[in-house]
Amino acid sequence: MKQLLISTLLAVTAGAWAQAPAAHVDVKDAWVRATVAQQKATGAFMQLTARTDTRVVEVSSPIAGVVQIHEMAMDKDVMRMRELSTGLPLPAGKPVELKPGGYHVMLMDLKGQVKAGDVVPVTLVLEGKDGQRSTLEVKATARALNAKAPSAAAAPAEAHGKHKH
Template sequence: MKQLLISTLLAITANAWAQAPALVDVKDAWVRATVAQQKATGAFMQLTARADTRVVGVQSPIAGVAQIHEMAMEKDVMRMRELKAGLPLPAGQPVELKPGGYHVMLMDLKGQVKAGDVVPLTFVLEGPDGKRSTLAVKAPVRALGGGTAAPAAAVPDAHSQHKH
C-alpha cells in the first residue's frame, strides 16, 4: 500500500511539472549590440503560433521600456510606431521581427548591450479567448552590423510559457 501511494504521488508530481506544448515557437532570436551611452536597441526573431495569438506586451530587465514596433513607409518617409493593439500571430504562419519591419524596441537601456551577452525577454500573449500567457526567451546579442549573419538559436527558458 505504501509503495502504491508513493508511486501515485510521483506520477502526479511528474504530470504537474510536465511542460505544456509551446503556444508560440521562437526561431533565430537576437538583439543588436549597442555602443556606450546608446539608450535603445532592437530584438529580432521569427514567431510562429500554434493557434491564433496576439503579442500584447513585452518586458526585459535590461530596458525601462519595451514595446512591439513596426517600421512602415508613409508618404515616402520610413516611420516607426508602437503597435498599441499588439502584433497578431496567425496560426501556423511565421511572423518575422526584423530590422526595417516589426521588431521589439528596447528603450531606456540600463547599460550597454554587448556582443556575447544574452538578453531575457518576456512576451505577453493573448489568445482569441482573451486568456493571457507569457513566453520567456533568451536572445543572444550580436555585434553592431551583425544583423545579416546566421543567428544563434533562441534559448527558451524551462517552463517558459505560463498561462495566467
Template sequence: MKSRTLAGILLISLTLACGASYAQTVTIQDAWIRTSVPGQEATGAFMKITARVDERLVGVSTPAAGVAEVHQMLLDGGVMKMRAVKGGLDLPAGKTVALTPGGYHVMLMDLKAPLAMGSTVPMTLLFKDAAGTESRVELKVPVSTMEPGVANGMGAGLGSNMNGHKH
C-alpha cells in the first residue's frame, strides 16, 4: 500500500514539475507598442524574448489590430525594405532575441482605433518548440512613444515594464 501511495505521489510530482518547467520556457521583457494617431493604420510592437529551449515565434494576435505579423527590416541594394518573416522567428535556447525598431518587430496592421500613450493592449504570442508543441503567452503591452527606460535617461532596456514575465 505504501509503495502505491509513494508511486502516486511521485507521478503527481513529476507531472507538476514537467508542467512548471515547460510553463517557463519563454521570458518576455521590455515589451511596448508605439503610439498611433487617428487615421494611422499600422504601428509596431517591440520586446525582448528569451527561450530556455529552441523555439519559434509562429504567431501573434491582438484585438487592437486586424493583422499582427512578425516582420523584419532588411537593407536590400541600399534600400531599407520590410517583409513578413515566413515560418516563424527562431528563438535559440538561452539567447535573447530583440524585436526592435529597424529590425525584427511585430507589425500591427488594420488598427481598430488609435493607440494612445499610457494605454495597454492585450497581445497573444504563439510559440512552437522542436517537437511541434505549441504554447501561448498572454501579455498586456503598454503603449509608448519610445522604448521603456529611454524617456527617463536610464538607457535602452532598463526600467523594464515586463521584467520577469514568464511563460
C-alpha cells in the first residue's frame, strides 16, 4: 500500500511538473551599477529575448527593499523616469534592451553598498499570454560606476527559470 501511495504521488508530481511552462526568456549580459557608500538606489541592466509573447510583471531582489521596472523617456524636452505599472512587454523573438537611459530595473532602498564584482540576484516574474506565471532567476555582476556598457559579443548571463506555483 505504501509503495502504491508513493508511486501515485510521484506520478502526480511529475505530471504537474511536466505541464508547468519553463521561463522561455533568454538573458544576456546582466549587470548592476555599483554604488558608493550610503547610496540608496541603483539600476540593473540586461538584454531579454522571449521565445513567445511574454511580459515581465514583477521584479525583486534581496539587496533592495523596493524593486521596479522603469523607463526613461523624454517628456517636453525633459528626461523623466517612470515605473512601468503594467509591466514590460517582451515580444516573441525581439530582444528588449534594459540599459541606462531606457528601460531598466530600479533597485531602491538598498540594504548595503553594491561593490564592483558583487553578484546581485534579481528575480523576474514572467507572464505569458495565457496568464501563466513563471520566475526567472538572474545573477547580475556589479560594475564600477564609470564602467561602459558591454559589447554585443559579451557572454550570456547566468539565468535559471522555474515555475511559480
